[in-house]
Amino acid sequence: MRNAVGREIPDELLTGGREVFQGNAYRDGYTYTKVGPTVRASVMSKETKVVADIRAAIEACGMKDGMTISFHHHFRDGDYIVNQVMQVIRELGLRDITVAASSLGSANDVLAQCIEEGIVTGIQTSGIRGRIGEAVSTGKLKTPAILRTHGGRVRAIECGEVHIDVAFIGASSSDEFGNASGKNGKANCGCLSYSDIDARYADKVVVITDTLVPFPNKPASISCIDVDYVVVVDEIGNPKKIASAAARITDNPRDLKIAEKCAEIMRATPYFKDGFSFQTGVGGPSIATTLFLKKYMEEDGIKMGWIVGGISTPMVELLKEGLIGQLADTQDFDMGAIESLNVTPGHYEVTTSEYANPMNKSAYVDKLDFVVLAALEVDVDFNVNVITGSDGILRGAPGGHPDTANGAKCTIIVAPLVRGRIPTVCDKVVTISTPGESIDILVTEYGVAVNPKRADLIAALDEAGVEHVTIQQLRDKAYSMVGVPDPVQFKDRVVAIMEARDGTILDVVREIKPYSYDG
Amino acid sequence: MRNAVGREIPDELLTGGREVFQGNAYRDGYTYTKVGPTVRASVMSKETKVVADIRAAIEACGMKDGMTISFHHHFRDGDYIVNQVMQVIRELGLRDITVAASSLGSANDVLAQCIEEGIVTGIQTSGIRGRIGEAVSTGKLKTPAILRTHGGRVRAIECGEVHIDVAFIGASSSDEFGNASGKNGKANCGCLSYSDIDARYADKVVVITDTLVPFPNKPASISCIDVDYVVVVDEIGNPKKIASAAARITDNPRDLKIAEKCAEIMRATPYFKDGFSFQTGVGGPSIATTLFLKKYMEEDGIKMGWIVGGISTPMVELLKEGLIGQLADTQDFDMGAIESLNVTPGHYEVTTSEYANPMNKSAYVDKLDFVVLAALEVDVDFNVNVITGSDGILRGAPGGHPDTANGAKCTIIVAPLVRGRIPTVCDKVVTISTPGESIDILVTEYGVAVNPKRADLIAALDEAGVEHVTIQQLRDKAYSMVGVPDPVQFKDRVVAIMEARDGTILDVVREIKPYSYDG
Numbered sequence A, B: 001m002r003n004a005v006g007r008e009i010p011d012e013l014l015t016g017g018r019e020v021f022q023g024n025a026y027r028d029g030y031t032y033t034k035v036g037p038t039v040r041a042s043v044m045s046k047e048t049k050v051v052a053d054i055r056a057a058i059e060a061c062g063m064k065d066g067m068t069i070s071f072h073h074h075f076r077d078g079d080y081i082v083n084q085v086m087q088v089i090r091e092l093g094l095r096d097i098t099v100a101a102s103s104l105g106s107a108n109d110v111l112a113q114c115i116e117e118g119i120v121t122g123i124q125t126s127g128i129r130g131r132i133g134e135a136v137s138t139g140k141l142k143t144p145a146i147l148r149t150h151g152g153r154v155r156a157i158e159c160g161e162v163h164i165d166v167a168f169i170g171a172s173s174s175d176e177f178g179n180a181s182g183k184n185g186k187a188n189c190g191c192l193s194y195s196d197i198d199a200r201y202a203d204k205v206v207v208i209t210d211t212l213v214p215f216p217n218k219p220a221s222i223s224c225i226d227v228d229y230v231v232v233v234d235e236i237g238n239p240k241k242i243a244s245a246a247a248r249i250t251d252n253p254r255d256l257k258i259a260e261k262c263a264e265i266m267r268a269t270p271y272f273k274d275g276f277s278f279q280t281g282v283g284g285p286s287i288a289t290t291l292f293l294k295k296y297m298e299e300d301g302i303k304m305g306w307i308v309g310g311i312s313t314p315m316v317e318l319l320k321e322g323l324i325g326q327l328a329d330t331q332d333f334d335m336g337a338i339e340s341l342n343v344t345p346g347h348y349e350v351t352t353s354e355y356a357n358p359m360n361k362s363a364y365v366d367k368l369d370f371v372v373l374a375a376l377e378v379d380v381d382f383n384v385n386v387i388t389g390s391d392g393i394l395r396g397a398p399g400g401h402p403d404t405a406n407g408a409k410c411t412i413i414v415a416p417l418v419r420g421r422i423p424t425v426c427d428k429v430v431t432i433s434t435p436g437e438s439i440d441i442l443v444t445e446y447g448v449a450v451n452p453k454r455a456d457l458i459a460a461l462d463e464a465g466v467e468h469v470t471i472q473q474l475r476d477k478a479y480s481m482v483g484v485p486d487p488v489q490f491k492d493r494v495v496a497i498m499e500a501r502d503g504t505i506l507d508v509v510r511e512i513k514p515y516s517y518d519g
Helices: A054-060 A081-091 A110-116 A130-137 A150-159 A195-201 A253-268 A285-300 A313-320 A335-340 A352-356 A401-407 A455-464 A471-482 B054-060 B081-091 B110-116 B130-137 B150-159 B195-201 B253-268 B285-300 B313-320 B335-340 B352-356 B401-407 B455-464 B471-482
Strands: A031-033 A038-040 A068-070 A097-100 A120-125 A145-147 A166-171 A204-209 A229-232 A276-280 A304-311 A324-332 A347-349 A370-373 A377-379 A410-414 A441-444 A447-450 A490-499 A505-512 B031-033 B038-040 B068-070 B097-100 B120-125 B145-147 B166-171 B204-209 B229-232 B276-280 B304-311 B324-332 B347-349 B370-373 B377-379 B410-414 B441-444 B447-450 B490-499 B505-512
Touching: A054 A081, A054 A204, A054 A229, A081 A110, A081 A166, A081 A204, A110 A120, A110 A130, A130 A490, A130 A505, A150 A195, A150 A352, A150 A401, A166 A195, A195 A352, A253 A285, A253 A370, A253 A410, A253 A441, A253 A455, A276 A285, A285 A313, A285 A370, A285 A410, A304 A313, A313 A324, A313 A335, A324 A335, A324 A352, A352 A401, A370 A401, A441 A471, A447 A455, A447 A471, B054 B081, B054 B204, B054 B229, B081 B110, B081 B166, B081 B204, B110 B120, B110 B130, B130 B490, B130 B505, B150 B195, B150 B352, B150 B401, B166 B195, B195 B352, B253 B285, B253 B370, B253 B410, B253 B441, B253 B455, B276 B285, B285 B313, B285 B370, B285 B410, B304 B313, B313 B324, B313 B335, B324 B335, B324 B352, B352 B401, B370 B401, B441 B471, B447 B455, B447 B471
Parallel strands: A068 A097, A068 A166, A097 A120, A120 A145, A145 A490, A166 A204, A204 A229, A276 A304, A276 A370, A304 A324, A324 A347, A370 A410, A410 A441, B068 B097, B068 B166, B097 B120, B120 B145, B145 B490, B166 B204, B204 B229, B276 B304, B276 B370, B304 B324, B324 B347, B370 B410, B410 B441
Antiparallel strands: A031 B038, A038 B031, A441 A447, A490 A505, B441 B447, B490 B505
């Protein structure tokens, strides 16, 4: 069945109430009943929940073949938890495990091996990269991977579409009852926002820490009321690897030019006024935009009300300077942000549900004025791809992109017009991860395009003298520079489902044809 | 059927899986599935949830006859919310409403009238006093009131035994999305701990505030993700009335004597060591005990690790002096505590679920070393009554009493041996609100009794030279002073069910016989 963004979704995927994407607003006002976990009550006092090791915790949880387990990705490229847990699962001979992580990256390559060995037969995640992406794209995973937005993951768990049997939560510190934090330890990651929903909805919750502290560990991101077992290991992760290349401020002149243009456009809209709210992703011009905004805020004598989402040091500095009112933090991208959380006044943690769950009674993204986001590809309908590379292989993460794009009053994509020999603006993106109806403006180093549905923004830019062109003109420019790319070649088999934030199917990713150079 | 504390529970109450009390540990390890609310998703952005008034909110919630609504009691005697909401419910002609409050007191007398008029036909609460207690005890309420502990209320909601259709949450401040706090407003009450479970489990949640602040209102006790509507009224309550007589420090010599003895006993136990944890209730010697403890902590060179529960200014002062490590606050008993919350380092809010829910994977009460609690009556089996007066009329609140008494390693009851012509220690309490198996030591101005099951504490007191007698000796002393009281006379009809914290029936309260002076 063809969905609202023109993608053909195989009927065999439309089981168990699953529908094709029908537009952002399709489930607005939808009424549903949340599920709950099955928990074992601890009525009488006990001294501790600490068990000997990960194996003891897995055994105490009664883990069996076919179960679903979960992880968070706050340690990003420095995560040691997934490897430690998967190694024990392999040793125990468990099979047919589904991993429902908030995201997966290069630190979790062990999962690619587990997929090939049949230990892991299901993957549900936001990000999928490196060897895991290759394993899935080449058809090694038994069932289609399910790719969700950050808000969509919370929704899926609360609706019961994902039932987590055992959640493994790496925590920088914990007391012996499981009050756990991403601070106060040897290896700090800051927020544990992604884990909030796992702790509340998993049947069994295991906190894994390398720093045991006296009860009660406060402030805690994870509450002892939800924790079954605590395991102390030597190391849970390497915070230095949290700040990946993607999270650094660019010094690339092209990216800086885009960032400056983006800030100029924001200033030209009616939303650029005292108290405005803002989010930016990571990568390329995104964070740099924040610094260009500073100049305009000072010139116009206004301040930013709040930022939500991933936090990095430049934002903390603007908070300290009084140019931003609050930082509603969902993950920390560098050591400066980690250190600032709960310390700098106005810098606090919000859960991923608060951030972006579309099936809440509201979320922070619903209050956003601006979001500035990256893209691998944008097509002439403003659909964005952040999940598959130009080779068709899974190597990205929708993350909060579709959530914030839907929520913000002004959603801006910043991207270079071409990357090497690959055009960013094209006729048709390989995979749609954010529907074009959510995107308002595209900023490239060769020009700006405004979504025609936003006549108000076109008028605002015209009034401010900001030049813009049609997105078709940007596509033509890109194609004139690098040529029209051959379409990526796929087999029929669906290897991944890209869910819209409301749980409908936005797109599918198919198995790539190996050695596709000759078709 | 006779239960584990010897009370005869009518069989007709044992429906729907309800059982009689079978001892504190009966449901330890019990496995159950939590329920969830039925919510209406807000996928698309909106500007505000503020509606014109309480009537508009009630209508928007689709309130109907027979529904269950809830309130918190953080404003105690200064609450204006219950009256305002019930007045609108009366105007709308709604009938057969069940009020499931965290507690009810003299500020909520309007409910007595609603009971007489048939508007309210069900009451579920911890505290029940004043005209409401009289209305229930004289048989005016259509169904038996259900009295729960603070932890038991959370349990009942999570297990689905109470389903809240609409929660009304009075909040000192809120933004237009419903991020709500007991601070940051005109009339501050401090924590909103009791409301946490209502916000998470009620189908519809209405925040009522007199102070609307910019989004996002942080720190927030109630998150916008759970809030449907926000109403701005002129006044939500009078904070000056929070500090009731019960919450003041006593200057009564008898109470001070008891408090000093209590501190002496605590010091004689093995739990009095650096980092110990402590809770005390309100009333009489309870808070004074904290001040006597200070002296012993200083003499012994030790500090208290943490206090959990209701917080008052003397505790905040000890926190500031460094004699207490942390205050895990569930409600604020005076202006000093309200002002300190989230301001004094180490003074933070915990939810009622974290505090005391027996069906959690753990609660703070499970980690308590000491709790010092009051009693209206204690019998020779150490059973405690804090719910019915000597006239048999409902005028009290189990509150956290049974929760902390079960959890703490050393549970001490402080009470005068007699009150006027009424013996506190007796053969059989009118109503059992906390089972004797939870009580370790009774301290009166005429002597101390240790529960015989605690041979370890008897040995510790003997070693420290603290004199103690049997509880029968204390009863005999009390009876010798004021005589043996005539039993209170009741009709057969059950007007209230006293639930144990695990949901089993601990005792029942029957309709009083009017004009009982002549039998």
